[in-house]
Amino acid sequence: MSQPDDDRSAAFGDTGEAAVLAEFLGYKREAIINKVADLPDAVAHSAGVPSGTSLAWLIKHLTASERLWFGGATIDEWEALSILDANETVADLVADYRRATQESDAIIAGWTDLDQVIDEPPNARPRATARWIMQHLISETARHAGHADILREQIDGAVGR
Template identity: 45%
Template sequence: MTDTRPHRDTGPPGIDDEERPTLLAFLNYLREAVIAKAQGLADQQARTPGVPSGTSLLGLVKHLTAAEHHWFVRSFEGADTAPLDLGMELTDEDAAEDLITAYREAVARSNAIVEACDDLSRPCARAAGTAAEVRSLRWVLVHMIEETARHAGHADILREQADGAVGR
C-alpha cells in the first residue's frame, strides 16, 4: 500500500551557527528529504524509472550512497577502498530497505568524518573528480549539498509521478 497523503514540508533548518554545523544541518535536511521520498512506496514503484533516462527513486538513493563514499571516504579521508559505481542502475538484489539502510550508514560515516576534522580548509587526501584537483572538506560539503539538493528535487518529481504524494 502506498501513502498518497501530502507530506508536510518542515522547511530548511533554522540553524545559523558556525560553519560546520550549518553546512551539516542543511546537508542532513536534504538527505532526509531524499529518504522520505523513497520510503512508503511499493518496491516496484520506487524502482520504476520516471523519465526516459532511467532515473528512479531507488536509483537516486543508490547513486547518493556511492557519492557519499566517493567524496567523504575515498577522497577526503583517503581510505583505500575500491571506487563505487556512481550510476543509478538497479539490480534484482537492490531492495528498498537495504538501499535506504546503506544510504543512512554512508551518511553516518560521512558525518563522523566531518565531525572529526577540525579545519574545513583541510585538503582531501586524494584528488577526485574530472578535474583531478585536490579539494577542501568545505568544497566537498558544499558540493554534496548541491548534489543532494539537485537529486532531492528529482525525487520530488519522481514521487509525485509514482503515487501523487507531494511535499517533504
C-alpha cells in the same frame, strides 16, 4: 531530524559554519529518504523518465557519492557502487544510505578547518577543501531531492517533504 516548514534547520543561528553545512546536508538526506520510505520495491525501481532514473537509483547513486567524496572510494568503485540491482529492496537501499551518511558524518566531525585541503585523493577524486566537498554534497543531494520530488509526484501525486 525535524523538518520545519520554513526550511530553517536546527542549526539556524550562530552555531558555526560547519554545523550549518552538516545540518543542511542532513536535511536533504532525510528528504531523499522520505521520498522512498513507504514505496513498494517495484514502484521505487520503476523509471519515471526516459533516462531510466528511478527513486531507488537516486538512493543508490547518493550512497556511492557519499562514499566517493567522504569515504575515499575510488572512481571505479563509485561507478560499480552506482549500479542498481533489481533485487535491492528499498529498505536495504535506505539502510545502506544511512550507513554511508553515518560514515561521512564521522569523517566530517573530524574536520576542524573547512579551509583544509583534503589532500588524499588516491581514489582519483579531485583535490578539494573540506568546505568545497561539503558544498558539493549539499548541492548534489539537493539536486537529486528535486528529482525525487518530481518522480514521487508522478507515481502517486505525493508532494512536499
